[in-house]
Amino acid sequence: MDDPSLTSSPPPRVDTPPLHRETSLARVSMLPWGLFLLALAAAAFLAWKLWQPEDIGDPLATSLVAFEKQDKLTVFSAELAPVVSSNDSRMFGLVNAKQVAVIPARVDYTINLASVGRDRLSWNVEAQTLGVRLPPLTVSRPNLDEARAQYLRDGLWIGRDAQDKLTRDNTRLAEAQAVQQAANPVLMNLARQAAKEAISQNLSIPLQVAGYTKAKVVVTFDQ
Template sequence: MAAALKRGWTPLVAALLIMSVGGAMLVGWRHYDRDYVVSVEDDGSAVTKVVAERFAGASSLKVSEMSGTIQSTAQDVRGFGVLKSDQVVKMPFSVDYFIDVSRIGADDLEWNADSRTLIVNAPDVKAAKPNVDEAGRTLVRTNGLFVTRQAGEELSRSVSAHAQRRAEQEARSPARMARAREFGRAALAKLMTAPLEAAGQGGARVIVTFPAERAGDNREQWDVTTPINEVLANRRADR
């Protein structure tokens, strides 16, 4: 019987080992692709782009952080077009997102006693200047028949400038800002927990709005403590 059990476990153990090795290989390839494989356009030329990013939230004035890897490229032409060179660099970067809580005053808070709902009319989320970690470069590829010292220095400056601009564009893109605002809603709701409890209103609903949502008469107020479909249903019921 023991032998039979042993024979039965063997395929299972083998399958688990294969899955484990396969998973490790996949993770390893993703890291290698992120840090060392050059991304190119259809014509084969390298492109400056964000090649990997990761979003994480935090409940403080710094409401969110985006981090990842950026690929930057630059070209240099000298000697009446004879001396051509280019450089591709991959390096990590990070961007912090903040809400200036000091700008939230009494006029920005609305309390509905009937529904026990606190509305916080917050200032918009702001993205800080991206931190491009040039010391953490994972790839530097320079091509050219003869790269002069001046050309190398110019390539390095251009690559850095391109990386900074691309990181700023990515950080302030509508999709990234929308995700940062969602983290901001959760962070502000958590900040309001203590004062609400101190006022004897523990468990009250918190709705956080940002300027674009309050434009004109169209004030979409998103609830961070209950699903949005529940909030909309409650609004219709209140009417």
């Protein structure tokens, strides 16, 4: 019979204190997140060093480059409808004819950007404002749409030669009248306002891309 005193007993069990075990598990679980955040910070620092702007450049040079892309800018167009009349007399005044014409015309208002140099630009550093002084607007020669013209003729007999002369005279008068209408102060003010908005928009975008995110553009015209 075996002696109970000789029976081997298992080694005593040593339990890890609960607080120590939870602390170890917390350290193990936080380790991957710590490494991830460290790698993220390092990547952000390297990206900043690579992409940080050393010098965002001269705002005037940036604006001049934007102007160089467009030699002439059409900022406004107006549709006009001159109403003119001409007369023709032949055979010592015995045969008379009259023609009234309504000839649609179009005029374009443009800015010559080729004449805008550094002397027409100014930069206010504190206000972050770019000043642009534009040359006067250029009004194009009226483009008459004689295909849509309407004619009213009066006369007992209008020959081909008389009709051609009446049409030529009305075309000349319509062009001259369209030039006068295009110079109307209301149309000129509308064209200037359109020019200011177009130039401001065309220059604001390159300035923002160059780093001047708060830049403003103030456009004026030669007096």
